[in-house]
Amino acid sequence: xxxxxxxxxxxxxxxxxxxxxxxxxxxxxxxxxxxxxxxxxxxxxxxxxxxxxxxxxxxxxxxxxxxxxxxxxxxxxxxxxxxxxxxxxxxxxxxxxxxxxxxxxxxxxxxxxxxxxxxxxxxxxxxxxxxxxxxxxxxxxxxxxxxxxxxxxxxxxxxxxxxxxxxxxxxxxxxxxxxxxxxxxxxxxxxxxxxxxxxxxxxxxxxxxxxxxxxxxxxxxxxxxxxxxxxxxxxxxxxxxxxxxxxxxxxxxxxxxxxxxxxxxxxxxxxxxxxxxxxxxxxxxxxxxxxxxxxxxxxxxxxxxxxxxxxxxxxxxxxxxxxxxx
Numbered sequence: 001x002x003x004x005x006x007x008x009x010x011x012x013x014x015x016x017x018x019x020x021x022x023x024x025x026x027x028x029x030x031x032x033x034x035x036x037x038x039x040x041x042x043x044x045x046x047x048x049x050x051x052x053x054x055x056x057x058x059x060x061x062x063x064x065x066x067x068x069x070x071x072x073x074x075x076x077x078x079x080x081x082x083x084x085x086x087x088x089x090x091x092x093x094x095x096x097x098x099x100x101x102x103x104x105x106x107x108x109x110x111x112x113x114x115x116x117x118x119x120x121x122x123x124x125x126x127x128x129x130x131x132x133x134x135x136x137x138x139x140x141x142x143x144x145x146x147x148x149x150x151x152x153x154x155x156x157x158x159x160x161x162x163x164x165x166x167x168x169x170x171x172x173x174x175x176x177x178x179x180x181x182x183x184x185x186x187x188x189x190x191x192x193x194x195x196x197x198x199x200x201x202x203x204x205x206x207x208x209x210x211x212x213x214x215x216x217x218x219x220x221x222x223x224x225x226x227x228x229x230x231x232x233x234x235x236x237x238x239x240x241x242x243x244x245x246x247x248x249x250x251x252x253x254x255x256x257x258x259x260x261x262x263x264x265x266x267x268x269x270x271x272x273x274x275x276x277x278x279x280x281x282x283x284x285x286x287x288x289x290x291x292x293x294x295x296x297x298x299x300x301x302x303x304x305x306x307x308x309x310x311x312x313x314x315x316x317x318x319x320x321x322x323x324x325x326x
Contacts, residue, residue, distance in 0.1 A: 018058035150296035238270035
């Protein structure tokens with residue numbers, strides 16, 4: 001079939017979306033085999049996208065400004081971006097750099113070969129904050145923030161986002177995993193965090209762990225999946241959050257003193273007879289360091305563990321640079 005017919009299919013979808021395979025078949029009098037062949041090609045080109053799964057699948061077209069980038073010459077060294085860049089199409093399908101970064105450059109009228117070098121330079125600037133084990137250490141700045149710090153060490157694995165290029169791979173994966181309850185995305189997160197967590201356990205002689213409970217109730221909790229799949233080989237301290245009224249997430253509180261009160265009055269240790277030498281507290285995203293400090297304070301005051309180490313998956317670069325908690 002000629003290319004013009006494929007363009008006609010795109011224009012038909014754009015004008016009539018949502019469009020099903022049967023609608024295309026009736027409009028163009030084509031066989032299912034030919035339709036599916038060209039639908040697949042149009043999706044790969046970035047001209048259209050699908051939503052839902054069989055048997056209820058509908059197709060939508062991107063706007064006219066989005067041009068197929070199958071003929072763009074890709075840079076040979078794509079491993080760097082494959083490891084650091086990910087995005088989600090409007091149908092929430094996962095796209096790596098060759099499916100998004102080039103389109104982004106095209107849309108902003110940028111030379112993608114030059115922008116690629118800028119992107120690498122930007123990423124590397126943020127990588128300089130990581131130590132030899134790829135952890136970002138925040139303990140020094142935390143000690144300059146709080147009058148008294150109860151944590152012995154504080155680490156996280158990545159920032160939420162970087163300038164110009166939006167969210168990091170880890171934060172994007174976490175954000176959509178929480179919203180979609182996707183086990184596939186949760187597994188991709190696990191692939192990124194498993195080795196660093198095991199490394200931290202080894203070098204810090206961890207003998208127990210706890211996961212910070214969520215403030216928002218979801219059908220599937222991301223951290224529950226990660227905890228199940230990590231298979232940490234030692235005992236778990238159970239923590240719980242108890243809200244007297246409506247749950248208030250830390251990120252919704254602007255005043256530092258409110259965050260301290262919220263953390264102090266909502267998070268509790270379930271097992272008072274728990275004993276450990278060094279406990280690892282694991283959190284997904286840090287919205288306030290008050291939660292970290294108040295949790296560590298309760299653990300130490302109740303003589304549950306001698307040393308408390310915190311690891312969060314992501315946190316904000318802005319708050320890493322600007323200290324203004326307390």
